[in-house]
Amino acid sequence: MATDTQPATHSDAAHDDAHEEHWSDLSYIKLAIALALVTALEIAMSYTIGFWGPLFIPVLLLLMVVKFMAVVLFFMHLKFDNRLFSIMFYMGLILAIVVYFIALLTFRFFDA
Amino acid sequence: MALIERPATRDGGLVPAVVTPSSSYGVFRRPVETKGWKSWLFTIDHKKLGIMYGVTAIFFFFLGGFEALLIRAQLATNEGTILSADKYNQMFTMHATTMVFLFVMPMAAAFANYFVPLQIGARDVAFPRINAFGFWCFLFGAIFINTSWFLGGAADGGWFMYAPNSSVPFSPTSGIDFWTLGLQITGIASLTGAINLIVTVINMRAPGMSLMKMPIFTWMILIVQFLLLFAIPVITVALFLLMFQRNFDATFFSVEAGADPLLWQHLFWIFGHPEVYILILPSFGIVSEVLPVFSKKPLFGYPLVVFSGAAIGFVGWGVWAHHMFASGLGPISVAVFSVATMAIAIPTGVKIVNWIMTMWGGKLVFTTAMLFAIGLIVQFTIGGLSGVTHAVAPSDTQQTDTYYIVAHFHYVLFGGAVLGIFSGLYYWWPKMFGKLLNETLGKWNFWLMIIGMNLTFGPMHIIGLQGQPRRMYQTTDARAGEGFFNLNFWNLVASIGSLILGIGAFLFVINVFYSHRKNGPAPLDPWDARSLEWMTASPPKEHNFDAIPTVHHLDEFFHRKYEDRGEGEHHEYHQVATAEDVLAEQEANADKHIHLPSPSYWPIVLAFGLPVMAYGVIYNIWLIVVGGAIVMAAMYGWGLEPATATPDDYDPPTPEGGAELEVAHG
Amino acid sequence: MADTAVHAATDHGHDDHGTHHTTTGLSNNKLAMWLFLGSECLLFGGLISTYMLYRGRHSENLGPDQLWDIPFTSASSFVLLMSSLTMVLAVTAAKRRDDRNTSLWLTVTAMLGALFVAGQIYEFTVFYREGLGFTTSLFSSSFYTLTGFHGVHVTVGVIMLLSVVGILMKRRTGEDKSELVEMVGLYWHFVDIVWILIFTLVYLIPA
Numbered sequence: 001m002a003t004d005t006q007p008a009t010h011s012d013a014a015h016d017d018a019h020e021e022h023w024s025d026l027s028y029i030k031l032a033i034a035l036a037l038v039t040a041l042e043i044a045m046s047y048t049i050g051f052w053g054p055l056f057i058p059v060l061l062l063l064m065v066v067k068f069m070a071v072v073l074f075f076m077h078l079k080f081d082n083r084l085f086s087i088m089f090y091m092g093l094i095l096a097i098v099v100y101f102i103a104l105l106t107f108r109f110f111d112a
Numbered sequence: 113m114a115l116i117e118r119p120a121t122r123d124g125g126l127v128p129a130v131v132t133p134s135s136s137y138g139v140f141r142r143p144v145e146t147k148g149w150k151s152w153l154f155t156i157d158h159k160k161l162g163i164m165y166g167v168t169a170i171f172f173f174f175l176g177g178f179e180a181l182l183i184r185a186q187l188a189t190n191e192g193t194i195l196s197a198d199k200y201n202q203m204f205t206m207h208a209t210t211m212v213f214l215f216v217m218p219m220a221a222a223f224a225n226y227f228v229p230l231q232i233g234a235r236d237v238a239f240p241r242i243n244a245f246g247f248w249c250f251l252f253g254a255i256f257i258n259t260s261w262f263l264g265g266a267a268d269g270g271w272f273m274y275a276p277n278s279s280v281p282f283s284p285t286s287g288i289d290f291w292t293l294g295l296q297i298t299g300i301a302s303l304t305g306a307i308n309l310i311v312t313v314i315n316m317r318a319p320g321m322s323l324m325k326m327p328i329f330t331w332m333i334l335i336v337q338f339l340l341l342f343a344i345p346v347i348t349v350a351l352f353l354l355m356f357q358r359n360f361d362a363t364f365f366s367v368e369a370g371a372d373p374l375l376w377q378h379l380f381w382i383f384g385h386p387e388v389y390i391l392i393l394p395s396f397g398i399v400s401e402v403l404p405v406f407s408k409k410p411l412f413g414y415p416l417v418v419f420s421g422a423a424i425g426f427v428g429w430g431v432w433a434h435h436m437f438a439s440g441l442g443p444i445s446v447a448v449f450s451v452a453t454m455a456i457a458i459p460t461g462v463k464i465v466n467w468i469m470t471m472w473g474g475k476l477v478f479t480t481a482m483l484f485a486i487g488l489i490v491q492f493t494i495g496g497l498s499g500v501t502h503a504v505a506p507s508d509t510q511q512t513d514t515y516y517i518v519a520h521f522h523y524v525l526f527g528g529a530v531l532g533i534f535s536g537l538y539y540w541w542p543k544m545f546g547k548l549l550n551e552t553l554g555k556w557n558f559w560l561m562i563i564g565m566n567l568t569f570g571p572m573h574i575i576g577l578q579g580q581p582r583r584m585y586q587t588t589d590a591r592a593g594e595g596f597f598n599l600n601f602w603n604l605v606a607s608i609g610s611l612i613l614g615i616g617a618f619l620f621v622i623n624v625f626y627s628h629r630k631n632g633p634a635p636l637d638p639w640d641a642r643s644l645e646w647m648t649a650s651p652p653k654e655h656n657f658d659a660i661p662t663v664h665h666l667d668e669f670f671h672r673k674y675e676d677r678g679e680g681e682h683h684e685y686h687q688v689a690t691a692e693d694v695l696a697e698q699e700a701n702a703d704k705h706i707h708l709p710s711p712s713y714w715p716i717v718l719a720f721g722l723p724v725m726a727y728g729v730i731y732n733i734w735l736i737v738v739g740g741a742i743v744m745a746a747m748y749g750w751g752l753e754p755a756t757a758t759p760d761d762y763d764p765p766t767p768e769g770g771a772e773l774e775v776a777h778g
Numbered sequence: 779m780a781d782t783a784v785h786a787a788t789d790h791g792h793d794d795h796g797t798h799h800t801t802t803g804l805s806n807n808k809l810a811m812w813l814f815l816g817s818e819c820l821l822f823g824g825l826i827s828t829y830m831l832y833r834g835r836h837s838e839n840l841g842p843d844q845l846w847d848i849p850f851t852s853a854s855s856f857v858l859l860m861s862s863l864t865m866v867l868a869v870t871a872a873k874r875r876d877d878r879n880t881s882l883w884l885t886v887t888a889m890l891g892a893l894f895v896a897g898q899i900y901e902f903t904v905f906y907r908e909g910l911g912f913t914t915s916l917f918s919s920s921f922y923t924l925t926g927f928h929g930v931h932v933t934v935g936v937i938m939l940l941s942v943v944g945i946l947m948k949r950r951t952g953e954d955k956s957e958l959v960e961m962v963g964l965y966w967h968f969v970d971i972v973w974i975l976i977f978t979l980v981y982l983i984p985a
Binding site for chain 1: 314338341342346372374375378379382429430433441442445
């Protein structure tokens with residue numbers, strides 16, 4: 001919440017934001033290819049459950065998080081954008097995870 | 113608020129221009145009226161919308177109050193016959209629904225709409241058209257819910273609508289469908305309002321107003337909007353599931369189909385507990401404004417009040433299951449939620465201490481607004497203490513679903529939220545309407561409400577601990593008990609109290625009409641107030657501030673009127689200017705160009721499509737298509753319409769177009 | 779809910795004075811969009827949780843194991859993932875004020891989105907033919923609700939994308955519409971990340 005930039009100076013800040021860290025189209029394409037490969041790996045995993053044993057679900061979840069964050073940070077530009085946007089989004093995201101996780105806990109969802 | 117008036121005249125007045133059809137509508141004109149019903153229907157002025165929110169909310173306050181009086185009349189004697197069991201169920205369900213969703217929440221929205229832009233020195237909210245859309249969603253949703261009374265009966269499952277009572281076999285009328293769909297529509301109002309106000313507070317503050325120089329009311333509203341932002345989608349999910357269950361034969365909450373009825377309880381209370389802070393925090397904000405003004409002291413521990421408000425909002429997300437202690441959650445869950453619930457008493461206590469310390473050593477002025485604020489501190493504390501007894505799970509198990517619970521939440525909601533709202537009404541009335549409310553009537557208003565509420569809700573502690581369940585439509589003599597704890601006696605006392613309460617509350621309406629007939633214009637600064645909203649005309653001009661103020665202090669207005677001539681730690685304030693002086697200076701340095709957005713048809717049209725769709729869900733699927741078509745058309749109309757009127761909306765056309773307002777002076 | 783997104787997005791197009799005067803220097807529209815997306819997390823969180831709770835509650839022969847067609851769903855997931863790429867390309871083109879390429883990539887994105895929705899409709903029909911109606915079991919109700927909500931979001935996104943293409947064609951070239959495109963982009967990516975969650979949690983992890 002430390003975003004009390006004064007109007008006198010903020011316009012410049014906004015412009016800086018807009019111009020910093022512009023990814024080229026090529027790097028976005030590279031990222032998309034990487035995401036496609038991760039997805040391919042996930043699908044391959046789902047056909048080889050036995051091989052992964054107890055690691056299956058954790059690895060799958062990890063890959064999901066990686067994909068999720070890649071899109072959020074780069075495609076949605078959150079990594080380069082103002083911190084305030086991150087605060088707004090992560091507040092909702094974390095709240096959702098925590099609250100629904102606890103709710104599912106009370107149903108003993110994770111016991112099995 | 114179409115500021116099409118131009119050119120400016122020599123005395124600073126504004127001359128309305130003739131309007132021609134705008135190209136953006138083809139044959140229609142863009143609404144640009146500044147007077148008459150059209151200026152209200154299509155307005156996007158946050159002040160007009162605030163008043164509309166307020167008037168509607170107070171109407172529903174009296175409707176909900178009437179429902180409460182019927183409930184109390186039914187319970188005044190044993191074997192009451194005024195309401196049938198069925199009507200009684202509808203009455204308590206709709207009483208709660210009306211008071212929570214159609215009175216307290218929109219009333220907070222009324223104050224927020226009207227005063228947040230003023231308090232932060234802005235000319236409007238960030239998205240004025242979405243603001244108007246929110247109001248119409250609320251109004252149409254509210255009307256939609258209440259039409260159920262005439263269409264087979266209202267919702268009857270209690271305001272938290274637990275399964276299985278909410279399912280079709282137990283509630284075969286369409287009442288709950290109206291409730292579900294109507295709350296979705298008012299939910300859209302809350303969600304859009306939340307986004308709008310958060311952006312407004314973050315992005316539209318006057319120069320120099322850092323977050324910690326923001327008036328405390330604005331702070332509390334900001335926290336409330338975050339709670340709404342994240343709580344509304346949860347109830348949206350719950351309501352959708354319920355709608356699918358009732359209207360499309362899903363079985364999300366049917367035990368016989370293998371479902372977990374607790375899912376509803378979780379979703380409802382994940383929303384519902386933040387919701388109670390959504391109800392109370394605006395009132396906390398109001399009294400935090402009122403107490404310093406009438407104590408002639410700054411708010412004690414402003415940062416603590418801010419952070420305790422934020423802490424209440426945050427911890428409020430981790431306590432929802434304390435509504436479900438009796439549902440068999442298991443000992444660990446109960447213990448965790450019990451502790452979290454007790455923890456919430458800490459920031460709340462901090463606030464109460466801060467309010468008392470604000471008054472401590474102050475030159476107290478007991479105006480009606482101040483009395484209501486003090487009333488809140490006292491009554492809310494009582495409710496807070498009974499709340500702590502619910503946090504203790506073993507005692508809560510005894511109290512669940514008894515009148516003791518009813519006593520508790522009426523002390524916190526009536527003694528807290530409602531008294532705070534009345535405090536705000538008396539405090540800000542001269543700002544909104546340029547007339548003071550009568551103080552003598554105001555004091556009757558206050559004392560009758562206080563006596564009435566304690567007579568009504570006080571005995572409910574006894575009734576509840578003696579074991580009378582809530583929502584029971586008749587009491588019997590055989591179970592009433594003897595002597596001091598006789599339930600019939602205390603039920604009668606509560607009913608008499610509710611009548612006094614009703615009369616007391618109605619005095620407010622009488623006061624409004626009386627004061628507007630008898631009183632002359634109010635002084636510009638009747639309370640010697642401290643915050644920015646008082647640095648405007650009463651009522652404020654359409655563009656709020658002639659010149660956007662630059663803020664240097666918390667309580668900026670106070671510091672413009674008073675100068676500190678003390679040394680070091682010792683402050684000694686001397687008045688150096690009156691409100692008139694401050695205003696005159698502002699007018700003299702008025703901004704040359706003032707940009708205001710223009711009114712629009714689309715918010716009301718778009719909002720109108722929603723209840724049409726909702727009726728469609730209940731009655732005929734084709735209505736959904738019709739409503740959907742209205743919604744789509746309105747969205748495109750909205751999307752293609754410029755935020756400000758184009759040059760050809762004016763006659764003669766302006767060179768640049770838009771609501772460019774030239775204020776002349778001198 | 780979807781209503782809000784459209785407003786937030788479309789409101790921007792006309793507010794040429796939006797970003798200059800804000801306290802933080804950030805765009806009102808973008809802030810509103812991020813707040814809306816934060817709020818949407820709790821919406822989809824609730825729907826996903828409902829599905830997780832009920833995914834095992836079905837009759838013996840009509841559960842995920844019998845129904846899921848992983849190759850098909852993988853293909854449609856891939857389509858949606860690639861639409862995120864084309865969306866990004868539209869945004870960068872818009873920032874260069876390259877209207878032609880912006881429109882091109884927006885149209886491609888919309889088509890990929892429409893393809894995804896078509897795939898979902900196909901999938902639903904197949905499941906329905908195999909006997910899985912909306913009310914067949916708790917599993918089916920919660921599955922259709924979750925994926926249906928997502929599908930509606932994608933559909934709204936497609937409509938928004940095509941509307942932006944329309945606006946771009948109608949307006950003078952060179953006018954800065956990058957924020958409008960960016961806003962729709964944010965919404966679009968959000969729909970994509972929700973599918974990333976659904977794909978793993980619903981389809982890949984066995985019940």
